Amino acid sequence: MENPGLFTAIHRPGDKSPSQVDFVVRTPADLVRIQRQEAAEICNVFGMSMAHATMMLRTMRWNREKLIERYIDDAERVLRDAGIADIETDAARPTVLPLRHQLCEICFSNEPNVPMYALACDHAFCVECYNEYLSHKIQDEGLSARIQCPGTRCPNVVDEPSVEMLAHPVDYVKFQRLLLRSFVDENQVMKWCPAPGCEYAVECHTPQSALDSTVPTVKCRCGHEFCFGCGYANHQPCICNLTQLWLRKCMDDSETSTWISVNTKECSRCRSIIEKNGGCNHMTCRKCSYEFCWVCMGPWAEHGRTWYHCNRYGEQSSQAARDSQEKSRSSLKRYLHYYNRYANHEQSARLDHQLYLKTEKRMESMQQKSDLSWIEVQFLRDAVDTLVECRMTLKWTYALAFYLEPGNLTTLFEDNQCDLEMATEQLSGLLERPLERKSIPALRQQILDKTAYVASRRQILLDDTAEGLADGRWRFNMSLIN
């Protein structure tokens, strides 16, 4: 590369920054292959059938080492937990018992010459009754890995080859899909991509216990970026715990508290929230029957004869009443300060779609108005991508900042945030600027520079926060233990 510009210098491929984690995107085919590999390893060690090995792995949540250890310790218990009656039977080739040799306890029919089937526990049922039973379990109850033998309180599990032989093909297809789903759900290093319609899973080895010090953000092949810890859309640099708290808080009280702060005051004595919907300034609290003046919040008794006309704003007692009101409102104000900024970026991000459409048009008109080629106007799309990313990051910095204890580090963080915010708004402004033939080359240069600048500011902010989390540098104004 002749001229590695700033932009390429930031996106070093393969070189991991502190705010990134390693992960792999898995397709459904990959998942099947991984399951086979894991089971094959167990088969190699203990020499049992694939179906049995898979069943045992499932009960251990696909933790191979744990299974091997437990199996050596107490094989009988592992088999019992996995619902395997007899490890010696060849689960790979289930065979139908030729003729009725015992009463089927589902239909109790005594018709002769009906094919029956039994697991190693010898509870035999008509093949037809089995088929109905499996269909009910798979379709109605959504069970897969833990379908038990129909026998009364029999703990044995119907293995996959048996299901394949006995169930209706439609039921078997669903059975396999459920198995695959449970493989990822039970696996601690795997998660399904939560984007609608996406069928990929992501493998990431950041443990749940590290979520207080990292934000493991992964990007699915479908383009969706999400947090591996909690499954929520990318919320870097705010950690999962605080993200949940913040979202809950916003859901509870954002709109309501705005309305309350605009339209109500609190009774100076009992703190009941009062909305004045008419009448004079002489207020009597419904709850504690305290009488006060709506204008100065002081006790009404001191108003003497100047009823309905308050000129006591500066008096000591009314000042005190307002001060204590101020205090209880200031925490609300602080929250609203952060919330409004958070909501603003969220709102802008919601308008993304329009911005992309608009950019598409601008790219066309830029090609017509200047001698830039298609490839040369792609920088606009990059700029929009960066803008959107920055808005997402900024949004979550406000949630994080709300929970930060004031201090030098917090000031530094807020300075970084401020820098990024300003640069982001400037970039947003540049993208809105009208296109004129003469100024296009200059504008292009400006946008390129700004894009590179905000991308680097964003990375700096994310890396610094991530390092701070890893070192335990941040002080939060609340305990993280839920």
Add this chain to the structure above:
Amino acid sequence: MSTPTRRRLMRDFKRLEQDPPTGVSGCPNPDNIMLWEAVIFGPEDTPFEDGIFKLRLTFDETYPNKPPNVRFSSRMFHPNVYASGELCLDILQNRWSPTYDVASILTSIQSLLHDPNPNSPANSEAAQLYRENRKEYLRRVAETVEESWV
């Protein structure tokens, strides 16, 4: 019309007649085999002794892969019976197996009268009295026993 469900219910009825378990009885509605009326006699040496408790069992075509809907039509005072007469019993929910039949359902309910499970109460008042004020519990149960004779 003969379906597997109906055939199976016929067989359940036959078994209940030929080999009746003690203290329970039941029979399908004369014109609808999917609707059963049953009676459980309060087991000896329990507060429910001498009670004649009536139940109604409603089956649909998913039987025996799914349990029937079972509810007491007599008023009950028992930690695991809801006010509506429905029961909180494992084999009628998640522990159901298609090998159960009407006889085994009725005997299971009978043994539930024997051994209430106050830890998963359907009637919290009954559960609390059962644990903390056995005398009052017995009195309330005795009331329902008397009511059941009418």
